[in-house]
Amino acid sequence: MILHLKLNGKPREFDVAPGERLSDVLRREQCFSVKVGCSTGDCGTCTVLVGGEPIVSCLMLACQAEGAEVLTVEGLGEPGRLDTLQESFLDEGAVQCGFCTPGMILSAHALLETNPSPTEDEAREALSGNLCRCTGYENPVRAILEAGRRMAGEES
Amino acid sequence: MTFRKFYTASSEEEAVRIRSESEGRVRFVAGCTDLLCEDDPGEIAIDVRRALDYLRRDGDDLVIGAATRVGAIDRWQEGADADDGLLRKCARDFASHQIRNMATVGGNLASAVPSADFAPPLLVLNSRCVIAGPSGRREVSLHEFFTGPHQSILGDDLLVEIRFKAPGKNITTDWRKIGRNPGDIASINAATLLEWDGSEVRLARIALGAVAPTPIHADEAEKIITGGTLSEDVKNRAAVAAQQAASPISDQRASAEYRAHMCGVLTKRMLGYCAEQRGGQ
Numbered sequence: 001m002i003l004h005l006k007l008n009g010k011p012r013e014f015d016v017a018p019g020e021r022l023s024d025v026l027r028r029e030q031c032f033s034v035k036v037g038c039s040t041g042d043c044g045t046c047t048v049l050v051g052g053e054p055i056v057s058c059l060m061l062a063c064q065a066e067g068a069e070v071l072t073v074e075g076l077g078e079p080g081r082l083d084t085l086q087e088s089f090l091d092e093g094a095v096q097c098g099f100c101t102p103g104m105i106l107s108a109h110a111l112l113e114t115n116p117s118p119t120e121d122e123a124r125e126a127l128s129g130n131l132c133r134c135t136g137y138e139n140p141v142r143a144i145l146e147a148g149r150r151m152a153g154e155e156s
Numbered sequence: 157m158t159f160r161k162f163y164t165a166s167s168e169e170e171a172v173r174i175r176s177e178s179e180g181r182v183r184f185v186a187g188c189t190d191l192l193c194e195d196d197p198g199e200i201a202i203d204v205r206r207a208l209d210y211l212r213r214d215g216d217d218l219v220i221g222a223a224t225r226v227g228a229i230d231r232w233q234e235g236a237d238a239d240d241g242l243l244r245k246c247a248r249d250f251a252s253h254q255i256r257n258m259a260t261v262g263g264n265l266a267s268a269v270p271s272a273d274f275a276p277p278l279l280v281l282n283s284r285c286v287i288a289g290p291s292g293r294r295e296v297s298l299h300e301f302f303t304g305p306h307q308s309i310l311g312d313d314l315l316v317e318i319r320f321k322a323p324g325k326n327i328t329t330d331w332r333k334i335g336r337n338p339g340d341i342a343s344i345n346a347a348t349l350l351e352w353d354g355s356e357v358r359l360a361r362i363a364l365g366a367v368a369p370t371p372i373h374a375d376e377a378e379k380i381i382t383g384g385t386l387s388e389d390v391k392n393r394a395a396v397a398a399q400q401a402a403s404p405i406s407d408q409r410a411s412a413e414y415r416a417h418m419c420g421v422l423t424k425r426m427l428g429y430c431a432e433q434r435g436g437q
Binding site: 001017018019020021040041044047050053054055056058059060061063064066107125126128129 | 158159160161162164185187188189192193201203205227251252253254255257258339
């Protein structure tokens with residue numbers, strides 16, 4: 001089947017099998033930021049935004065994304081110029097092994113789009129579906145709050 | 157094995173027609189959050205999200221399209237106003253925020269797992285299921301929907317929507333869930349709806365999940381509560397009756413003894429909370 005979607009802002013067409021998962025199609029199409037940890041929707045490493053909302057791409061059939069806008073970390077910033085969230089994840093030391101990081105950044109991105117100055121509780125809630133096995137939640141939470149402040153500063 | 161065909165149905169009728177014309181193992185799909193965890197989900201997928209994703213009021217009824225996502229229930233103000241926030245509380249305890257953006261209320265019921273989170277709240281709201289098949293629509297009480305673990309009366313038919321009569325203003329409700337964390341699959345879940353007449357309970361409904369082959373009503377506990385005030389003695393007797401209503405199994409999540417015991421504990425907590433809310437009005 002031919003799947004039409006807007007991937008990271010660009011209209012794209014992919015030939016997909018009816019039973020293929022969105023995570024597998026995205027990785028085949030070079031979106032290697034999409035990690036597949038558990039394939040059962042528990043870990044959140046395959047999180048992408050569909051229509052601006054975080055979903056786990058391991059539990060969505062690729063065909064179900066027909067016509068949708070899909071955002072992966074490849075769609076943030078530009079080569080050589082990180083976006084604000086990526087920059088603050090670096091500055092706050094929020095990355096250890098890095099496997100959960102793309103999913104966390106997209107969950108955080110969705111939060112900041114709707115709530116530009118979240119509380120710490122809201123930041124924690126937004127990350128609650130992204131498991132980190134290096135035990136690194138403190139720094140990502142700080143990075144989200146810092147990114148929110150930086151974005152507010154950029155606008156003023 | 158995985159799907160070899162995928163259809164998107166734009167209406168209930170189209171979904172039913174594609175199913176009746178298809179040969180092989182057909183599945184209606186929506187959020188896919190249970191389905192894609194199965195080893196062999198089926199051969200033909202019919203996506204019903206486009207047809208059945210809606211929340212509306214129809215006369216005295218509130219109507220939840222089967223493909224309404226859990227996250228939409230959280231944001232459904234009309235529903236929360238009518239049911240004293242019961243379904244919203246349940247939605248907020250449901251899995252992770254990613255799953256809440258995918259999983260649907262109809263899928264939660266149609267999977268028919270004994271621990272389905274939306275079963276106890278929808279049972280105490282006295283919900284009915286609208287089901288469609290080749291011979292047309294039928295309406296069945298949710299009480300008659302579940303027949304065993306992973307089994308319901310659906311067969312090859314499509315769960316279209318869930319309807320319940322908006323309760324009156326004199327209600328208090330509560331929802332409880334025990335698991336390792338709120339997003340976990342429930343070891344025990346429970347919902348209560350009390351309708352009050354002054355300080356007396358005019359109508360009581362208590363439903364319990366993951367403590368029997370299907371979600372159940374604590375019938376005896378409901379009888380004990382109905383028609384009087386919620387004294388300490390009444391709450392204690394209702395708790396014992398709720399515990400006796402359970403016929404749980406032991407598994408990796410909880411022992412049978414713990415599950416039965418917690419039916420009593422949660423019932424007492426829910427009644428206490430409802431009485432407190434009522435007292436505060």
